[in-house]
Amino acid sequence: MAELAFKGETPSGKGAGDENFPVGSWLIPRALRPHVAAYYAFARAIDDIADNPALAAADKIARLDGFAAALMGDNADPAFAKAHALRRTLKETGIPARHGLDLISAFKQDAVKPRYESWAELIDYCLRSASPVGRFLCDLHGEDRALYPLSDALCNALQVINHLQDCAKDYGEMDRVYLPQEWMRAEGVTVADLKGADASPGLRCVLDRCVAGTEKLMHQARQLPGAMKHRRLAAETAVIVSVADALTVRLGREDPLARRVALGPVGYTAASMRGLLRLWFG
Numbered sequence: 001m002a003e004l005a006f007k008g009e010t011p012s013g014k015g016a017g018d019e020n021f022p023v024g025s026w027l028i029p030r031a032l033r034p035h036v037a038a039y040y041a042f043a044r045a046i047d048d049i050a051d052n053p054a055l056a057a058a059d060k061i062a063r064l065d066g067f068a069a070a071l072m073g074d075n076a077d078p079a080f081a082k083a084h085a086l087r088r089t090l091k092e093t094g095i096p097a098r099h100g101l102d103l104i105s106a107f108k109q110d111a112v113k114p115r116y117e118s119w120a121e122l123i124d125y126c127l128r129s130a131s132p133v134g135r136f137l138c139d140l141h142g143e144d145r146a147l148y149p150l151s152d153a154l155c156n157a158l159q160v161i162n163h164l165q166d167c168a169k170d171y172g173e174m175d176r177v178y179l180p181q182e183w184m185r186a187e188g189v190t191v192a193d194l195k196g197a198d199a200s201p202g203l204r205c206v207l208d209r210c211v212a213g214t215e216k217l218m219h220q221a222r223q224l225p226g227a228m229k230h231r232r233l234a235a236e237t238a239v240i241v242s243v244a245d246a247l248t249v250r251l252g253r254e255d256p257l258a259r260r261v262a263l264g265p266v267g268y269t270a271a272s273m274r275g276l277l278r279l280w281f282g
Helices: 002-007 030-050 057-071 078-093 098-112 119-129 131-140 145-165 167-174 181-186 191-195 201-221 231-253 264-281
Strands: none
Touching: 030 057, 030 078, 030 098, 030 131, 057 078, 057 098, 078 098, 098 119, 098 131, 119 131, 119 145, 119 201, 131 145, 145 167, 145 201, 145 231, 167 191, 181 201, 191 201, 201 231, 231 264
């Protein structure tokens, strides 16, 4: 097992419980949960590689290329078992491999790109690091691909929320800054501001601009649950939308440098119930 981990995976110990959204919850039909689990396990494995501070960029890219080859059937190495499992899911469901390859593209970018110049550049990254998750779920449930833009908006919002929650940690542990550099320069902010015990006034302005961008994404995303034909997926999505809304509000009010902005069990449950009630009762 140690040899397999060295050649392919570098597990971080993170799991579904560390996410802002439910993974394979009871709202997902039982027959589809193994496919969701396969996709999540694949995504978790390649994300852990990209986020491993002990690996050189070239090593990360080589491992991620191995996952891509395994996903496409060009690498039978058992070190990439999670890619083989996802390949079986894709074959069984007819879902395109692009939803896995786009993730690999984003995480390879993480290995070599520590800064983002603009909001548009950040969203381009999110379209490969987050949007494939929603597209996979839409395809798995037989939703119309015309819903991709609404799904993308939700997934991109969740990704930015996570970047804001972890902005100090990402910089301190991996020298990654997802806040748009042009906005930081406009406010006289440098990456050193992310080392503070709390956000400087200029950094707060940058965070607020990111929150405003997230709110625009959520304006689109709120249309998604009601547009879905699969009612259980619509319910799952309604919960995620409500959780994302609640986190966005908190990020506008709280300082992610002072403490990690999160909902907690009570806040998460309340947001989930609000989402379901909005879906069921309009």
